[in-house]
């Protein structure tokens with residue numbers, strides 16, 4: 001099995017939206033059916049400024065283009081025909097340029113202002129919001145998450161990336177391990193988004209990556 005990690009344009013994600021949402025639902029342990037409510041949200045996100053997505057595909061070694069695809073990981077898939085035959089989507093990550101027009105931004109900006117005062121919101125003046133990153137449970141722990149994140153953040157023009165992730169005791173899950181390993185630092189801890197009873201952390205790091 002080979003792995004292809006590539007930026008994908010919106011039409012490619014649109015074509016494989018339910019495959020990507022199945023990964024999301026399985027990775028987050030959400031009940032089946034959640035994908036139907038998320039599909040329109042993900043579709044709307046694709047229209048936002050600075051939207052960028054990266055996908056990971058497992059390619060059977062017998063696939064006719066497997067070797068070429070693996071050797072050519074720097075090449076973006078620019079349409080669905082560029083996806084090698086038999087490729088299975090195993091990971092997806094995307095985000096967009098954060099802006100006060102968006103719900104997530106307004107929630108976070110107001111909490112940052114409350115905790116750090118108006119100067120604290122400077123870190124939200126030019127940022128990429130990492131909205132989703134998920135790897136199929138059967139493919140986790142093999143470096144795919146790290147590859148997705150590195151690819152997604154490489155070449156961004158924003159000066160910072162911000163994300164939110166559920167709090168877990170002692171930061172003991174793969175998402176936290178990955179974010180800490182990639183240099184993400186605390187922006188907010190034990191933060192509650194309106195309408196969600198879970199505690200979240202907002203983490204961030206400057207860009208570009210080293």
Ligand SMILES: CC(C)(COP(=O)(O)OP(=O)(O)OC[C@H]1O[C@@H](n2cnc3c(N)ncnc32)[C@H](O)[C@@H]1OP(=O)(O)O)[C@@H](O)C(=O)NCCC(=O)NCCS
Nearest residue numbers: 027028133134135140141142143144145146165174175177
């Ligand atoms: C978070 C998530 C995207 C990370 O993806 P991943 O592919 O599992 O992450 P990685 O493999 O890059 O890193 C995870 C582990 O694999 C290890 N690893 C990294 N590269 C590796 C490699 N080449 N070979 C073997 N193991 C490797 C890492 O050390 C890490 O182990 P650790 O967790 O004990 O530190 C994925 O686990 C996931 O979808 N989780 C559930 C959904 C979720 O939490 N999403 C984020 C919500 S904010």
